[in-house]
Amino acid sequence: MSRSHRFLAGSAATLGLGVRDDALPEDPWQVEPYDLAVDVGESSDRASRHPARVAAPVPPRRSSWQDTSPRAEFGTTLTVPSVAAPGQAFTVTAALGNGSSRPWSSAALALRAPAGWTVQAITATTAGQLVPGAAFTAGWQVTPPAGAPASTPWTLTAVGTALAPGGSVRYEDAGFVTTPPRAPTRDSYLSDLTWIHAVNGRGPVERDASDGVNAGGGTPIAFGGTTYAKGLGVHAFSDVAFHLGGAGNRFTALVGIDDRSARRSSAGATRATVYGDDRVLFTSPVLTAAGGPLPVDVDVRGVRVLRLEVADADAESSFDRTSWALARVTVLPGT
Numbered sequence: 001m002s003r004s005h006r007f008l009a010g011s012a013a014t015l016g017l018g019v020r021d022d023a024l025p026e027d028p029w030q031v032e033p034y035d036l037a038v039d040v041g042e043s044s045d046r047a048s049r050h051p052a053r054v055a056a057p058v059p060p061r062r063s064s065w066q067d068t069s070p071r072a073e074f075g076t077t078l079t080v081p082s083v084a085a086p087g088q089a090f091t092v093t094a095a096l097g098n099g100s101s102r103p104w105s106s107a108a109l110a111l112r113a114p115a116g117w118t119v120q121a122i123t124a125t126t127a128g129q130l131v132p133g134a135a136f137t138a139g140w141q142v143t144p145p146a147g148a149p150a151s152t153p154w155t156l157t158a159v160g161t162a163l164a165p166g167g168s169v170r171y172e173d174a175g176f177v178t179t180p181p182r183a184p185t186r187d188s189y190l191s192d193l194t195w196i197h198a199v200n201g202r203g204p205v206e207r208d209a210s211d212g213v214n215a216g217g218g219t220p221i222a223f224g225g226t227t228y229a230k231g232l233g234v235h236a237f238s239d240v241a242f243h244l245g246g247a248g249n250r251f252t253a254l255v256g257i258d259d260r261s262a263r264r265s266s267a268g269a270t271r272a273t274v275y276g277d278d279r280v281l282f283t284s285p286v287l288t289a290a291g292g293p294l295p296v297d298v299d300v301r302g303v304r305v306l307r308l309e310v311a312d313a314d315a316e317s318s319f320d321r322t323s324w325a326l327a328r329v330t331v332l333p334g335t
Helices: 051-055 058-064
Strands: 004-007 031-034 075-079 090-097 104-112 118-121 126-130 135-143 152-164 167-179 195-199 221-223 226-228 231-235 238-243 248-257 269-276 279-283 294-299 305-312 321-331
Touching (some): 075 152, 090 126, 221 321, 231 238, 248 269, 269 294
Antiparallel strands (some): 152 167, 221 226, 269 305
């Protein structure tokens, strides 16, 4: 069946097949397949005449995605740091929880690491009994080899076992740790550094350009008609991490809704957060096209991992292209 697409807040002519991807609405809730010729009940474009009624079901559906029910701890849960420097020890913990209605006995936890890594328990790794709802935690000191290659992800696996009334149980949980790229030794724009990881809501994170649908598809970073040659272009939800290794001094940037979204609509709304080793260093108010960009200037002395996060701020993912213009880190003297 041949189908077209209709933008729910507009008319049937708003969208059509064959348009460029970045011309489509950024929110999948805004696109509805239909064919006026054959779809029962679609003999007229009623949606465009009743936009409020069409939009009403969206927020409840979004909120229903969030699981707010409390859950008893069950199985194995592994906690690892995001990065591990070659030759330097770090701590890993794992928990085994009994979420059943019957007691477990002979509970134990073990940790598997890549070949050549050193693992040494720093707590007890067995427990006599786990009553329903109870859990026990074990910890290990883990050291990657000094020659572990940089910018490489590694898998650690915690294995929890116990004896339940119906037989033995076994639960595994994997965690991922990265041996990071080298820390900067001179003042640097983040777009010139290798990141630890980069998550982006629409296409890849762009270096020195706004967010694009495909790699290299961004336009020059711009706010209010002023362009910036350096920076990072992202789209909510975005999370980009860099290894500073304690060598950084200050992080500065200008963050806001990029003109690429602002020119199309004023509806974009995001919130930017800067983390240093998972500690919040900066949180913006809601960023909008009308509000313009905000300066960021934070102390990053002693920070090993710098993370830049951009999240949606209005439960709508449309027009949320956000740029970190002139994102730059300075290093401590003598680094």
